Amino acid sequence: MTNSGHWVVKLPASINNWHAPTLMFYVYILRSSKDSKLYMGSTADLRRRLAEHNDGKVVSTKNRKPFELIYYEAYNNEKDARTREHNLKLRSNALFQLKKRLKRSL
16 A cells, blocks of 8 residues: 555556457347347447447347347457357357346346
8 A cells, every 4th residue: 555545456567468359249138128038149340339229220120220239248259249249149058147147137
């Protein structure tokens, strides 16, 4: 602790070599304001993709707009994001567990 009462944390020198990934990949869940149903997808540009859904540019969701983003996960590897999306869509237990965590958001 310093004289001013603040804690000082010494970070290892290797932390200086760490850089945030320049491109992230997202798995997201949207809720339709029209029918309250959920939609899951993945993208490298979350803001653009949400705008596309709300502008009716996505064939599978154009009749259910507008959408609200209720959840997302970020990955630095596209394959990891796609695998997670696949598991949420096709494995009911993965989606069930996530819905349990998000019960107040749904």
